[in-house]
Amino acid sequence: MNTFSLRPHCGEAGHVNHLLTGYLLSESIAHGILLRKGLNVSLSTDDPLQFHYTKEALMEEYSIAAQVWKLSSCDMCELARNSVMQSGFEDKVKIHWLGPNYREEGVVGNDIHRTNVPDIRVSFRHEAHVDELCNLFRVQHLTHQAE
Template identity: 50%
Template sequence: MGQNILREIFIKTDNVHNGKFFADLLKEVISDLEESKYQYAEYRLSIYGKSRDEWDTLAKWAVRNNVHSRSVRWLIQVPRLYDIYKAKGVCHNFQQLLDNVFLPLFEVTNDPKSHPELHQFLNYVCGMDSVDDESKLETINFDSRNPPADLWSSAENPPYGYYLFYMHANLNVLNHFRKKRGLNTFAFRPHCGEAGPIYHLVAGFMVAESIAHGLQLRKSPVVQYLYYLDQIGVAMSPLSNNGLFLSYQRNPLAEFMAKGLNISLSTDDPLQFHYTKEPLIEEYSIAAQVWKFSASDMCEIARHSVIQSGFPQTVSHR
C-alpha cells in the first residue's frame, strides 16, 4: 500500500486503461450512495494546468464511463505545482497555467458545441479547490511587488495568496458569464488553514465561499471572529488531521461549534485514514463520542454540510 503505481492504476482517469478501473470503483461507491437514498457526496477530481486538453480528457472519461449520478457532485482541485511544471518546461509563466485551467471553461461556456462532453460534465461540477501542502515554506511574500501572471516566469512557486487571487478572479468572471448564459456556476472552496501562516486564512476569508480544514483559526481569534460573522463554511476532517498535523484531542472543532462557526465534518484521504466503507459515518460517530455531541449538535453539523454543499436547491432543501 502507498505505492504510486497503485494510484496510477486504480485512481487515475488518464492512464493506459483510460481510467476504467477508477470508473468501476466509483460506480460501486455511487451505487451504494443511491441505495441509501439520504446520502450525497462531493468527490474531488484533479486538473493540473499542464495542457489545454486536460478538461476534455477528464470530461470524456466521465461521460463515456457514465459516472454521473443525482447523488454525486464533483469538485475540481487544482494543485499549486507551477514550480514543478516550470522546472520541467511544461509552463513558461504562470499565465500559461491559468490559461490551461480556465480557457477551456470560457470556450465551452461561450459555445457548448465546441466541447460537448465538457459541457455535459460541467453540469455535475459544483466548485473548484486549490490544494497543496500549506506547511511548505514560502520564500516570496504576497504583496504589491508581485508581477502579474504573464510576467511571473521565475522558477519560484507563487505564494498561496497569489494562487487564490488569480483563481478567484478567473472564477468570478467565468461565473458571471455562465450565469448570463443560464448555466450552473462554481463555488471557490480551497484547502485553507490546515497548516502555514495565518494570512492563508485571511486570503480565504476574502475570496472563498467556504474552506477545507481551517485548523489554524485556533491561533487567531480575530480571523476566527471574521469567519463567524460571515458564516464562511469550514469543512473539518479530524481523523485526517490526527494522522498528519494535530492530535484528535487538540482538534478545535468542538470549540468552533460552541462559538457558532459554520462547521461541517468531511473526510480527507479516506483510503488512508478510515477503516470502513462508511468513512463519513466514522467521522460523525467518533466526533459524537469524543466530544459528547448531542443529537441537536449532530443535526447542526449535518445542516451545515448541506448548506456548504454544491447541490442544487431542489436537492438540498428536501
C-alpha cells in the same frame, strides 16, 4: 462542463490571515476547529480509501467527531445542516434536505422539521455572525479615520 469551487482547509494551522483569505476568496472552507465559537463547521469524507476503516466513511466521521469533541445530538444536527449547506449538491437536493427557504439567513432559513436544529441555535449563530461583521466594519471605519 464541471464547475470547480475553491474550498481550502483553513483555521487549523498557519496564520490567522488564512481565514481572512479563505473568507474572501472561497466558496466555503473545508473544515475548522472552532464550532463552539460559532465558526460554520461541517463534516465530509476526506480521502475515504486512505483514512477510514469502515465502508461507511461518513458515518465514521460523525461517530468519531461526536466522541472526540463530546458533541450533543443538537451539535450533530447542526454539523449535518452545515455540511449540506456547504456541499456542492444541486439546489433541489438542498431544498429536499433543508427546506425551500434554506438560502434565507437566520431562523427564516431553518426548517426545524428537516434539520432538527432548534431556531434558538440558528438565531444565536446569525446574531453572532452579524456582531462579527459589525466589529469588522467598525475596525475598518476606525482604520480609515486614522489615515
